Amino acid sequence: MDIEEKIQLIKRKPTEELLTEENLRHLFEVGIPMQHYIGFEISGYIHLGTGLMAGAKIADLQKAGIKTRIFLADWHSWINDKLGGDLETIQKVALTYFKEGMKQSIKVMGGDPDKVEFVLASEILEKGDYWQTVIDISKNVTLARMMRSITIMGRQMGEAIDFAKLIYPAMQVADIFYQGVTIAHAGMDQRKAHVIAIEVAPKLRYHPLEWKGEKLKPVALHHHLLLGLQEPPVWPIESEEQFKELKTQMKMSKSKPYSAVFIHDSPEEIKQKLRKAFCPAREVKYNPVLDWAEYIIFREEPTEFTIHRPAKFGGDVTYTTFEELKRDFAEGKLHPLDLKNAVAEYLIELLKPVRDYFEKHPEPLELMREIKITR
Numbered sequence: 501m502d503i504e505e506k507i508q509l510i511k512r513k514p515t516e517e518l519l520t521e522e523n524l525r526h527l528f529e530v531g532i533p534m535q536h537y538i539g540f541e542i543s544g545y546i547h548l549g550t551g552l553m554a555g556a557k558i559a560d561l562q563k564a565g566i567k568t569r570i571f572l573a574d575w576h577s578w579i580n581d582k583l584g585g586d587l588e589t590i591q592k593v594a595l596t597y598f599k600e601g602m603k604q605s606i607k608v609m610g611g612d613p614d615k616v617e618f619v620l621a622s623e624i625l626e627k628g629d630y631w632q633t634v635i636d637i638s639k640n641v642t643l644a645r646m647m648r649s650i651t652i653m654g655r656q657m658g659e660a661i662d663f664a665k666l667i668y669p670a671m672q673v674a675d676i677f678y679q680g681v682t683i684a685h686a687g688m689d690q691r692k693a694h695v696i697a698i699e700v701a702p703k704l705r706y707h708p709l710e711w712k713g714e715k716l717k718p719v720a721l722h723h724h725l726l727l728g729l730q731e732p733p734v735w736p737i738e739s740e741e742q743f744k745e746l747k748t749q750m751k752m753s754k755s756k757p758y759s760a761v762f763i764h765d766s767p768e769e770i771k772q773k774l775r776k777a778f779c780p781a782r783e784v785k786y787n788p789v790l791d792w793a794e795y796i797i798f799r800e801e802p803t804e805f806t807i808h809r810p811a812k813f814g815g816d817v818t819y820t821t822f823e824e825l826k827r828d829f830a831e832g833k834l835h836p837l838d839l840k841n842a843v844a845e846y847l848i849e850l851l852k853p854v855r856d857y858f859e860k861h862p863e864p865l866e867l868m869r870e871i872k873i874t875r
């Protein structure tokens with residue numbers, strides 16, 4: 501596969517932003533061994549945003565011949581008070597429920613879970629020279645900038661926080677350099693940490709990204725944030741500007757129960773959640789059900805997506821591209837309930853291997869049910 505084909509794979513849906521394509525091409529050209537990573541805090545259940553969007557991109561990266569890694573951010577979860585801030589519980593969940601859940605998600609999106617390396621943050625954080633990199637980064641970024649970056653932890657600016665949370669962004673940036681990552685991957689909400697990484701790259705003295713004497717910058721790869729199923733906090737949304745402001749509140753999030761479908765949800769739960777979903781007729785801009793259709797079902801185009809309807813409502817209809825589906829919905833030719841049912845059916849089928857896995861191996865889910873999930 502040539503460089504341009506690899507870049508196309510990396511850029512395809514659900515990628516929303518690549519910083520930058522030129523730099524990615526440069527890294528391929530100089531021949532540095534390519535290392536991807538995506539980090540996760542360990543907290544509640546894995547939802548479709550985390551599992552399927554990350555899984556899909558991991559599958560693309562593997563097809564482009566890139567080494568993929570999932571970074572289980574145990575210390576970061578402790579700092580951010582996840583799972584009661586108990587490091588032992590966090591590690592246990594990371595290596596059981598989370599690892600297996602992510603493996604299954606990657607598989608259903610066409611990736612090879614056995615080719616993904618899972619690394620626990622504490623394995624590298626306990627090495628003394630990791631902290632040299634944290635300080636090196638901190639020396640090159642202002643306090644104000646770090647404070648603005650706490651949004652990467654799902655916290656708001658100005659929220660009362662303990663001091664450990666201020667160290668977190670520098671750690672996340674250090675994770676990239678310390679692991680020799682060339683492609684730092686996450687959802688769009690993580691871009692602040694990645695932009696800092698790109699900016700400080702040329703200034704680092706310890707563990708810079710270096711190849712054949714040249715200091716290089718990592719690439720940041722951000723996937724689309726799947727919308728949550730709940731009604732937006734403000735409706736109607738008047739402008740693109742307003743949408744941008746509301747976007748973090750509109751994304752699927754495990755802390756908002758009805759916003760998310762979890763990878764292990766039963767067929768009945770999936771149907772129920774979709775039935776209650778926000779999906780106004782003819783609305784194609786801020787519509788989570790269409791958003792899921794676009795990024796999950798029509799990630800591969802052309803594809804065949806059939807909506808079953810009784811003859812009196814127009815009979816079955818098959819779409820091969822998202823544009824066709826969107827047009828019919830906008831024109832009122834496709835009823836929200838028919839769309840919801842069809843998307844639910846698709847997800848039930850897609851996630852069947854995940855459910856089967858957890859049925860055969862119930863311990864990780866049982867562990868999760870015992871644990872009090874916080875934030």
Ligand SMILES: Nc1ncnc2c1ncn2[C@@H]1O[C@H](COP(=O)(O)OP(=O)(O)OP(=O)(O)O)[C@@H](O)[C@H]1O
Binds near residue numbers: 541553755756
């Ligand atoms: N809705 C989503 N769609 C796609 N990716 C997502 C979504 N939500 C989170 N991610 C990505 O998954 C990773 C882990 O995010 P995180 O654990 O904060 O999920 P979350 O559901 O937002 O959690 P919380 O509800 O606790 O804020 C990040 O890279 C983030 O960008």
Ligand SMILES: N[C@@H](Cc1ccc(O)cc1)C(=O)O
Binds near residue numbers: 538573653654
């Ligand atoms: N900040 C990320 C988790 C993370 C932590 C450390 C990293 O190196 C990378 C990612 C999140 O909230 O989802």
